[in-house]
Amino acid sequence: MPIAPSITATDQKTWTNRHETVHQVIDNLFDIANGETDDIVDDYNATALAIQGLIRKAIQQNKKIRTLGGGWSFSEVTATDGWLLNTKLMNMLIEIRNAASLSEMYVGNPSNVLFAQCGNSMQELNNYLRRTGRSLKTSGASNGQTIAGAFSTGTHGSAIDFGSTPDFVVGLHIIVSADEHIWLEKASYPVVSDSFIRRLQTKLIRDDDLFNAALVSFGSFGFIHGVMIETEPLYLLECYRQRYPLDDSLRHVMETLDFSNADFLPHGNERPFHFQVVVNQYDLNDGAYVTIMYKRAFTENYQPPVVDHDKAGPGDDVPAFLGKLTQLLPVVTPFIVNNLIKTSFVTFSNVWGTSGEIFTNMDTRGKLLSTAIGIPIRFVNQVNEMLIGINEAQGPFSGIFSYRYVKRSEATLAFTRYEHTCIVELDGVESATTRNFYKAVWKQLEERNIPHTFHWGKISELDAAKLEKMYQHNISKWIKARNTLMPVDALQIFNNQTLMDWGLDTTLLRPF
Structure with missing residues (x-):
């Protein structure tokens, strides 16, 4: 028997995000679920109509609306005192197998195009693509975000020559009002055909400026119902995490991404896919932790990484293991953090896996804080010295310093806006000391006139000016x-x- 889509009021009156940094009083939380007939596109369209009905009701009752994905953001960017709409059951995946669905002007590879409903988690996408011999072009360190939540807040990895999650998005299906939904894509990069538009019963808009603006819009351009992404053939990552002196050779790479003389790295001057540096300011004598990954052609002849929940995996960021500690201990000191890093953020060599096998974290929890600051790469070493100095003068900061790198995004409000952006990540335990440390960092960035931006989903003190x-x-x-x-x-x-x-x-x- 056919099942209609459902929008169920839970009568929940409070909401807390995954990292326990946001505690929000809400009017209600609604669970949205797809219906089920024998036609997946009809089911998708029926859900769109149901959402339009909810938007109409919200307008009539003057209720604010926000979509809820994985609850991964540290900031209040996704919060509302009105209605939260849980999208995690909205996880349809539709292959674009029929060439008639693609524009004659589309210049990409049709086999790499995938249409994903907004509530698919990054891990769900990775699992599906692995079965079909494909891969995401990049992802964040964590995979618990929904696809819509990830790209609309600018989630990034450290793929130094690609970009961030918004940069593999090529089409957006957005419910912009109670009476209209649109398909939005670039005029300079047309993707879908008129027959696809008719099948979704929507309106086609091709406009580069509108598309780039909607990419990073943190849930404020309407309800992003579906997203067209471009994937690529499955590949492997050859991964290393080693400690190297924070000397002139490493500092040169950190501020230039020039690997031509990087003989100290596992494959010398070969340009890597992923490059990340973590500095433990309480253990500088033993050097920085450098995580480096090389992209390789896929073969079945490899051993996937073994998951050890007591240690940071190849793709894990600091919150993946620091959060577990905050759940066990009432107070986390720099001494404890230093010892945790030594025992958990271990070195390794020659670990192989697909992107989905390397970046696996789905359960980051605990009372953590994180601010992430985008800077032009030429300022990296100046900022690192600045952070060490602030920690000595105004710390101690119970966390560590991390540096990840991505290519500039075309999204209008992408915080990765520099030709190559270094994302300075300061992950620490929830405390007044951590917040004061952040404020001191932000103040010195301003005083030193260092160009910078902030990750939309992390802690900041942004205002209009x-x-x-x-x-x-x-x-x-x-x-x-x-x-x-x-x-x-x-x-x-x-x-x-x-x-x-x-x-x-x-x-x-x-x-x-």
Whole structure:
């Protein structure tokens, strides 16, 4: 018997994110589930109609709306005091097998295109793609985020010559109001055909500026229902984590990504796929931890990594193991963190796996804080010395310093906006000392005139003036794009306090 889509009010009145940094009073939380007939596209369309009905009801009752994915963000970017819409049961995957679904102007490989509903977790995507001989082009260190939550907050890995998760997205299906949903893609990179648009019963918009603005929009451009991504043939990563002196050779690589004289690395001057440096400021004499991964052609002749829950895996970031400690001990000191790093963040060599086997973390929990700051790579060593100095003067900071690298994203509000961006990650235990350390870091970045941005899903003190300084005319472009795609009544219900604090909730006079 056919099953209709469901939107179920749970009557939940509070919500806490995964890292316990946000405790929000809400009006209600709704679980959204797809229906089931013998046609997956019909089921997808039926869910879209049901969501439009909920948006209509929210407008009538003047309730704010936010979609909820994995709850992975440290910041309040996804929070609302209105209705939270749980999307994790919305995990359809639709292969674009029929060439008629793709535009004649599409220049990519049709076999690499996948249409994913918003609630698919990154791990679900990895598992599915592994079975079909394909892979994501990059991911974050963690895989518990939903696909929509990941790219719309700018989640990144450390694929130095690719970019972040928004950069493999080529199409967006967005429910922008109670009466309209759209398919949005670039005019410069058309993907779908008219028959695909008719099948989704939607409206096609091809516009580079609108698409780039909607990519990193943290749930404020409407309800992102589906996303078209480009994957690639399955590959392996050959992984190492070793300790190296923080000397001129390593510092040169850190601030240039020039590997031409990096003879100290496992494969010398071969340019890696992934490069990351972790500095334990309490153990500088033994050098920095360098995680490096080389991309290799896939073969079945390899041994996947063995998961050890007591140690950081090849792709794990600091919260993956630091959070477990905060659940066991009432107080976590720098001494404890230092010993934890020595026993958990262990070195390894010649570990092989697919992207989904390397980046596996799904259960990061515990009272943690994290701020992530994007800077041009030429400032990396200056910032590292600055952090060590602040820790000596105003610490101790119960955490460590991590440096990851990605190529610039085209998304209008991508925080990875420099040609090559180094993401300085300061992960530590939840405490007043940690928050004061962050404030001291942010203050010195300003005083030293070091260009920087902040990860949207992590801790910051952003406001409208700071965003204008960081993103300049891109702020007005983003606001105009949001107003172009959404009517006023929908704009208002998709606002939240964070958007207002950042000055991004502006409603423009129309026509504009």
